[in-house]
Amino acid sequence: MKGLFWRKLKDRLAFFLILILALLPALPLIHILYGILKQGLASLSWEFFVHLSRPPGEEGGGVGNAILGTVMLAVLASLMAVPVGVLCGVYLSEYARGKFGEVVRISADVLQGVPSIVLGIVAYLWVVKPMGHFSALSGAVALAIMMLPVIVRSTEEILKMIPETLREASLALGVNYWRTVLKVLIPTGLVGISTGILLSLARIMGETAPLLFTAFGNPFWNLNPLQPVEALPLTVFKYAISPYEEWIRQAWGASVVLTLMVLGLNLFSRFLAWRLGGHGR
Amino acid sequence: MRGRRPKGLASPFRPLVKEGVMRIRDPDRVFRFVCWGLAVGLVALVVGIGLTLLAGSLPSLKTFGLKFLWGRVWDPVNEEFGALPFVVGTLVTSVLALLITIPFALSSGIFLAEYAPPKIAGPLSSLVELLAGIPSVIYGLWALFYLVPLVRWFEMKVGAPPFGLGLPTASLVLAIMILPYAASITREVLRMVPHELKEAAYGLGATKWEVIRRVCLPYGLSGIVAGFLLSLGRALGETMAVTMVIGNRSEMPQSPWDLANTMASVIANEFTEASRDLHLSALIEIGLLLFLITLIVNTVARIIIVRLEVK
Numbered sequence: 001m002k003g004l005f006w007r008k009l010k011d012r013l014a015f016f017l018i019l020i021l022a023l024l025p026a027l028p029l030i031h032i033l034y035g036i037l038k039q040g041l042a043s044l045s046w047e048f049f050v051h052l053s054r055p056p057g058e059e060g061g062g063v064g065n066a067i068l069g070t071v072m073l074a075v076l077a078s079l080m081a082v083p084v085g086v087l088c089g090v091y092l093s094e095y096a097r098g099k100f101g102e103v104v105r106i107s108a109d110v111l112q113g114v115p116s117i118v119l120g121i122v123a124y125l126w127v128v129k130p131m132g133h134f135s136a137l138s139g140a141v142a143l144a145i146m147m148l149p150v151i152v153r154s155t156e157e158i159l160k161m162i163p164e165t166l167r168e169a170s171l172a173l174g175v176n177y178w179r180t181v182l183k184v185l186i187p188t189g190l191v192g193i194s195t196g197i198l199l200s201l202a203r204i205m206g207e208t209a210p211l212l213f214t215a216f217g218n219p220f221w222n223l224n225p226l227q228p229v230e231a232l233p234l235t236v237f238k239y240a241i242s243p244y245e246e247w248i249r250q251a252w253g254a255s256v257v258l259t260l261m262v263l264g265l266n267l268f269s270r271f272l273a274w275r276l277g278g279h280g281r
Numbered sequence: 282m283r284g285r286r287p288k289g290l291a292s293p294f295r296p297l298v299k300e301g302v303m304r305i306r307d308p309d310r311v312f313r314f315v316c317w318g319l320a321v322g323l324v325a326l327v328v329g330i331g332l333t334l335l336a337g338s339l340p341s342l343k344t345f346g347l348k349f350l351w352g353r354v355w356d357p358v359n360e361e362f363g364a365l366p367f368v369v370g371t372l373v374t375s376v377l378a379l380l381i382t383i384p385f386a387l388s389s390g391i392f393l394a395e396y397a398p399p400k401i402a403g404p405l406s407s408l409v410e411l412l413a414g415i416p417s418v419i420y421g422l423w424a425l426f427y428l429v430p431l432v433r434w435f436e437m438k439v440g441a442p443p444f445g446l447g448l449p450t451a452s453l454v455l456a457i458m459i460l461p462y463a464a465s466i467t468r469e470v471l472r473m474v475p476h477e478l479k480e481a482a483y484g485l486g487a488t489k490w491e492v493i494r495r496v497c498l499p500y501g502l503s504g505i506v507a508g509f510l511l512s513l514g515r516a517l518g519e520t521m522a523v524t525m526v527i528g529n530r531s532e533m534p535q536s537p538w539d540l541a542n543t544m545a546s547v548i549a550n551e552f553t554e555a556s557r558d559l560h561l562s563a564l565i566e567i568g569l570l571l572f573l574i575t576l577i578v579n580t581v582a583r584i585i586i587v588r589l590e591v592k
Contacts, residue, residue: 007488007491008488010488010490011488011489011490011491014490014493014494015396015489015490017388018388018391018392018396019388019392019396020388021384021385021387021388021389022385022388022389022391022392022393024385025385025386025389025457025460025464028457029412029457029460029461031423031427032412032415032419032420032423033412035423035426035427036419036423039426084319084322084323087315087316087319088316088319088320088322088323090316091316091317091319091320092320094316095313095316095317096320100320103324104320104323104324106583107323107324107326107327108323109579109583110327110576110579110580111323111326111327111330113514113518113575113576113579114330114518114572114575114576115517115518115519115520115545115571115572115575116518116520117518117520117545117548117549117568117571118330118334118518118568118571118572119330120548120552121334121337121548121552121564121565121568122330122333122334124552125333125337125565126333145326145330148323148326152323176308176309177309177312177313178308178309178311178312178313181312202414203414205416206414206415206416206417206418206419207416208416208417208418208520208521209417209520209521209545209549212549212552212553213552213553216553233416233418233521236416236418236419236422237418237421237521237525240418240421240422240425240525241425241525248426251422252422255416255418255419255422258416258418258419259415259416259419262414262415262416263411263414263415266411266414267411270407
């Protein structure tokens with residue numbers, strides 16, 4: 001009987017230890033959200049969203065150009081990554097046979113693991129150096145490379161889930177294979193593919209490292225992709241390590257906007273996935 | 282004509298090479314060729330990244346050779362470059378972060394997979410994954426204003442130099458950042474343990490802890506190890522949060538409380554300021570090293586996972 005008592009005691013102790021260790025890390029994570037909201041919400045105002053930043057020492061000013069820049073970088077990167085990524089996914093799911101398909105999959109996995117700052121170096125060597133100056137385009141190239149593997153793998157997974165009968169039904173009606181892919185398979189998997197794209201967007205929107213020496217930052221409004229552009233994560237970084245009280249306040253404000261954008265995209269893609277699967281995971 | 286048409290899906294090149302460009306009118310083949318071409322492009326992209334880094338670091342490779350790896354001096358003014366301080370900085374912070382994170386991630390994973398009722402476990406895991414998506418620069422901002430004072434207070438208590446910044450702060454923030462990721466992989470792995478196995482153990486009269494300890498953990502061990510390796514890969518390449526709190530000192534760290542630099546943070550700090558070609562090339566070589574180290578860690582993890590799937 002003593003053996004059973006000890007075993008039950010050990011079971012209880014293990015439960016409490018696991019419970020404590022599992023709940024402890026929630027503290028810093030919740031504190032981060034609390035910190036962002038407490039410090040950041042105070043600095044949000046209409047002016048914050050639409051104005052340029054002011055020089056140090058002056059009150060007020062905003063991050064309008066950074067918000068615009070982040071959206072522009074995301075759009076440019078998507079324009080490059082989405083068509084390529086989706087068609088690569090189509091290749092893997094519809095055409096890949098044997099060894100080469102494996103090589104493509106492994107390449108996507110390798111790409112996923114490349115540190116973002118390394119992609120910044122590559123974009124610098126490929127775009128900034130030949131052009132001779134920093135540009136939004138080079139930043140978008142780095143971000144597009146980061147988006148690719150996520151889009152490729154999610155598109156492949158989704159297309160593979162579509163029943164074979166649907167392909168056969170379309171082919172039996174005399175539809176070409178490429179039309180079947182574009183008009184039947186992709187529309188059927190559209191929700192899933194969009195989820196992958198949104199997740200990859202959420203992943204790149206908060207990226208700072210690859211933008212440091214590509215998009216570089218720009219204190220003015222800019223819509224020209226061949227010129228340097230400001231981005232929210234860059235603003236947070238620059239202001240956070242600055243010695244000015246007012247700029248640090250704005251760094252918190254910018255991080256609220258950035259967090260809401262990223263979490264919003266994440267939640268929206270989760271909502272789509274939930275609609276798709278009928279239940280959350 | 283018809284007889285010469287190649288059969289099957291063998292090589293997408295064949296229609297263009299063998300039968301001339303006329304065949305391009307067959308839209309099915311064009312589409313397949315485009316998809317194939319983009320897939321080749323993806324492979325070429327990965328190879329291209331490696332080659333570009335290699336080409337960019339050639340001047341530094343030629344000047345320093347293998348000495349670059351264990352050179353302890355990083356002096357841009359006198360153009361003497363050795364990467365050892367940064368390699369050490371990266372390895373120390375990442376491994377320390379992983380060691381700090383393991384007990385917590387393991388417990389969170391076990392809690393979510395085994396103890397928490399499914400109604401709570403689902404939303405809780407989603408929350409954990411959402412937190413993994415917070416941009417790293419924001420972790421850095423938080424660490425700079427909340428973690429640094431805490432570490433400084435602790436350093437004063439134990440009599441260490443009270444920088445606040447440096448190796449301990451960087452390791453802590455890295456540990457916090459990779460925790461959600463490591464925890465959600467652990468949970469996924471533990472959920473894959475077959476129910477029959479667990480029920481059999483319960484049927485023999487095992488307690489819950491005994492089932493976890495003797496059945497679930499051994500069964501999922503290799504998957505959990507792979508998950509931690511993937512987390513390590515993330516920590517190795519993490520740039521912004523580390524750059525903001527590590528203190529950016531390009532000398533060999535002498536104690537665990539020291540200011541330091543990691544491979545990623547030295548690139549982030551010096552790349553735009555590197556005016557001389559050799560300096561830039563040395564930074565690119567550090568990028569190449571970082572690329573190779575993360576590649577090795579991730580590959581080992583993937584091999585473990587592939588073996589797992591075969592099993």
